Each structure stands twice: as structure tokens, then as C-alpha cells.
Amino acid sequence: MTDSAAGSPLALAELTTMRVGGVPARMVTASTQRDLVDAALAVWADGDEWLVLAGGSNTVASDEPFEGTVLRIATRGIEVLPTDAAAPGRVRVRVQAGEPWDELVAYTVGRGWSGIEALSGIPGSTGAAPVQNIGAYGQELSSSLVAIDFLDHITGEVSRLSAAELELGYRTSVLKQGRQGIVLTVELELHDTAGEQAMLGGALGQPVAYAQLAGALGVQLGDRVPVQAMRDAVLVLRASKGMVLNPEDPDTASAGSFFTNPIVRENFARGLPADAPQWPVTPEAADVVVPLGHLASGTPLDAFLTHQEELAASTVDAGAAASNETLVKLSAAWLIENAGIRRGFRLPGSRAAISSKHTLAITNTGGARAEEIAQLARYVQGRVQAEFGVILHPEPVLVGIEL
Structure with missing residues (x-):
């Protein structure tokens, strides 16, 4: 464990892919799980x-x-757990929180284990993956996650959460919704398909569940490759x-998708243009429903989120369950x-821009300040709300920034 309080801690701009952020008062880097627990408990005890x-x-x-302490997680390691005779064809791994996510995916794919292969290329650490249930191209972490080891901020105890x-x-x-603490390890269960279809080029992944990916592979949805x-x-x-992430590609100086795809009631979605993409979702996603029509244009986002929480229990969950009303996911892009708002768009004089490759990403074109990122995000939110009545919700963790 290293403590940079005595020296000069790195600015968060040097440690984040968006390349913005000030210098913390103190930074502790933990390379072992024990060091991470000890450092966190010490910081929490100090308040x-x-x-x-x-x-x-x-x-x-x-x-x-x-004005606080950054706990920088640098723990590494992938442990293959004993196989369960009752679950043939499955393999479990326990992964340290600081293990880079894509390196974990490469490790599992190289061994013919499937379940997270469509999550390739997602930057960040393994410990961050369950916080927002990462997903892409038809796969989500939830389909493979078994449990995490979690250091609880309230109790100071390490527990296993399924x-x-x-x-x-x-x-x-629940981690993103307010349960405070630190993910120490992540346990996954994957499919051990190494013995399958050797004549077809190796172990087969899970069924392709995303149309764009199927097209790129030249197969049909549901096929396996x-x-x-x-x-x-x-x-x-x-x-x-x-x-x-690619240092030679300026569009990758971003936080990936800046907004989540909003989930709305089907009745609202019918009022959108016919070519607006939408996909049915299960009622379990109701906690992120955007209850459009309840708010006047221009409602501040913090007030909207408070109102959303109030409606989630009384209006969305109960109402949708009682009426079996379908919820649909819209495309934020x-x-x-x-x-x-087109690719490459930027506000006059700003060094923050919409990615030249994808409208869902906000990029730092070089030397942008955090407020420039926030200004562009607010502008995007305002334009989408004015045009469609939908308030986009930011996906990244915002520290000291309000939209």
C-alpha cells in the first residue's frame, strides 16, 4: 500500500479516461485485498x-x-474455483476488484469459457462491473454474476452478497442506488465450452443476442459462433x-456512453416517431423508468430524480404490475x-464535443475542463427533453459535478 499524502497525489485528470478532475488531498493505492480493507477502515474511522x-x-x-481521500484499487488476480460435480460444463472464477475487466474477458475467452465475451473491450476494473451491471451487445453481467465480497461502510465488515x-x-x-462500501472480489460462473465444436473453430460462445453483432458476424440472431x-x-x-481505449484515437478520451437508454411506458413510446427504436423490457427494470408526462418542461434533474423515486413505488411498480403494462427501452443515441445533435458537435469555444463516431459519447478533445463536459451534457439533455419530453440520465459517476 502506498500513501501519496506526503508527496503530490496525481490529479484525477491523470487517472480517468475523461481526463478531467482535480488533485485530491490524499490518495492511497492498495495492491492487496488486506491493504484495501485496512485503508478503507482507517479513512472511514477518521470521517x-x-x-x-x-x-x-x-x-x-x-x-x-x-477534499478527501481517494482509495485507488490496484488489486490483481483471477482464481479458478473448484468445479462443482453437480454443475458439469460450468466453471467459477473469483476475481480481484482491481483486475482490468477486458483482461479478464481475454483470459476467459482464451480458455474457451463463455458468458462475458460480448462484454469485450469495456474499459475499467472488474470491481466496478456489478455496480452498474455492465452490459453490451445482448449480454449483461447479471447473467454470469454469482456473488461479490463486499466491505460494508456501515458495519465495517466483509460479507458475501449474492x-x-x-x-x-x-x-x-443496490450499490449504485446508495449502499455504500467497496467491492473486493467478484465471483462469476461461466460456461466451459472448450470441448464443443472443435471442427468449427473452437469453443462456441453464447447465442448471439444483438442484431448489429449478428450482422457483423454474418449469422442470425440466436446462432452460436x-x-x-x-x-x-x-x-x-x-x-x-x-x-x-486507444491513445491514438481522441474519441476514446471519454467515459463511454454518457447517457443510459431511457425506459418508458409503452403508451408514451407510441407517441414517438415510428422510426424511433424501442425494445420491450421486463417490469423488473421499472426502477429506471422515466415517468414522462408527470413533469413540466425545464424541471431540474435533481427534482426529477426525487420525483422519480416517489413514483417508482406507487405508480410504476404497482401500476405496471396491476395492468401488465409493457415497458419499453428507447435508444438514447x-x-x-x-x-x-450530430457527431462532432460542440458548443462554441468548448473543448468538449460529441464523439465523431457515436452521439452517445462526450469526449475531451484536449484540455477540456470538467465544467465544459457538464455544459455539453446539460445542452444534450435540454435538447432531447424539448424535442421528445425525455430526460436523459447520465451513466458515469459524477464527482463534484451537477447536471
Whole structure:
């Protein structure tokens, strides 16, 4: 464990993919699980403000100094657990929180294990994955997650939380919704398909569940392809959208998708243009429903979110369950583009821009300040709300920034 308080801590701009953020008062880097637990407990006992950081790919921080301690997670390791005779064809792994996510995916694909291959190329650490239930190209972490080891901020104890206890939803979990603490390890159960279809080029991945990916692979939805082929195709698709970190590609100086795809009631979605993409979702995603029509145009986002929480229990969950009303997911990228915001758009004089490859990403074109990122995000939210009545919700963790 290293403590940079005595020296000069790195600015968060140097540790995050968005390349913005001020200098923290103190930074502790933990390379073992024991060091991480000890450091966190010490910071919590002192009552300091604290921030957990690992890959920095989903954090957008203010350029003002962070008056607290950054707990930087640098733990590494992948442990293959004993196989369960009652679950043939399955393999379990326990992964340290600081393990880079894509390196974990590469490790599993190289061994013919499927279940997370469509999540290739997602930047960041493994410990961050369950916080927002990462997903892409038809796969979500929830389909493979068994449990996490979690250091609870309230009790100071390490406990094992099952996937069910995490209440995973679309880009959310109890960890994102307010349960404070630190993910120490992540346990996954994957399919051991190494012995399958050797004549077809290797172990087969899970059924292709995303139309764009199926098209790239030249197969039909539901087909299976070699797990390595799936990974390769996903990496190509993500790179084409500037979603694979590459120092030579300025579009990758971002936090990935800046907004989540909103979920609305089907009745509202019928009022959108016929070509607006939408997909049915299960009622379990109701906690992220945007209850449109309840708010006047121009309602501040913080007031909207408070109102959303109040409606979630009384209106969305009970109402949708009683009426079996269908919920649908909209495409945030489509909403942004059709609100008149094009790839490469930037506000006059700003160094923050919409990615030249994908309208869902906000990029730092060089030297942008955090407030420039926030200004552009607010502008996008305002245009989409004015055009379609939908308030987009930011996906990254915002530190010292308000939209």
C-alpha cells in the first residue's frame, strides 16, 4: 500500500479516461485485498470524505481539489474455483476488484469459457462491473454474476452478497442506488465450452443476442459462433464507435456512453416517431423508468430524480404490475441525433464535443475542463427533453459535478 499524502497525489485528470478532475488531498493505492480493507477502515474511522477509483473509465470529476481521500484499487488476480460435480460444463472464477475487466474477458475467452465475451473491450476494473451491471451487445453481467465480497461502510465488515441481493437491473444495482462500501472480489460462473465444436473453430460462445453483432458476424440472431470470433467482432464494433481505449484515437478520451437508454411506458413510446427504436423490457427494470408526462418542461434533474423515486413505488411498480403494462427501452443515441445533435458537435469555444463516431459519447478533445463536459451534457439533455419530453440520465459517476 502506498500513501501519496506526503508527496503530490496525481490529479484525477491523470487517472480517468475523461481526463478531467482535480488533485485530491490524499490518495492511497492498495495492491492487496488486506491493504484495501485496512485503508478503507482507517479513512472511514477518521470521517474523511472518500472516493473509490480503479480504472477511472466511468468517473467524471470536478477540476476543483477533492477534499478527501481517494482509495485507488490496484488489486490483481483471477482464481479458478473448484468445479462443482453437480454443475458439469460450468466453471467459477473469483476475481480481484482491481483486475482490468477486458483482461479478464481475454483470459476467459482464451480458455474457451463463455458468458462475458460480448462484454469485450469495456474499459475499467472488474470491481466496478456489478455496480452498474455492465452490459453490451445482448449480454449483461447479471447473467454470469454469482456473488461479490463486499466491505460494508456501515458495519465495517466483509460479507458475501449474492447476485440476487444486489438487485441488478438495467445499469443499476443496490450499490449504485446508495449502499455504500467497496467491492473486493467478484465471483462469476461461466460456461466451459472448450470441448464443443472443435471442427468449427473452437469453443462456441453464447447465442448471439444483438442484431448489429449478428450482422457483423454474418449469422442470425440466436446462432452460436466461436467464442474468440465473438470477442473479435465486438472489439471491432466498439472500436468503430470510439469505445475501445486507444491513445491514438481522441474519441476514446471519454467515459463511454454518457447517457443510459431511457425506459418508458409503452403508451408514451407510441407517441414517438415510428422510426424511433424501442425494445420491450421486463417490469423488473421499472426502477429506471422515466415517468414522462408527470413533469413540466425545464424541471431540474435533481427534482426529477426525487420525483422519480416517489413514483417508482406507487405508480410504476404497482401500476405496471396491476395492468401488465409493457415497458419499453428507447435508444438514447437516436434521441440525441434526432434532437438535432450530430457527431462532432460542440458548443462554441468548448473543448468538449460529441464523439465523431457515436452521439452517445462526450469526449475531451484536449484540455477540456470538467465544467465544459457538464455544459455539453446539460445542452444534450435540454435538447432531447424539448424535442421528445425525455430526460436523459447520465451513466458515469459524477464527482463534484451537477447536471
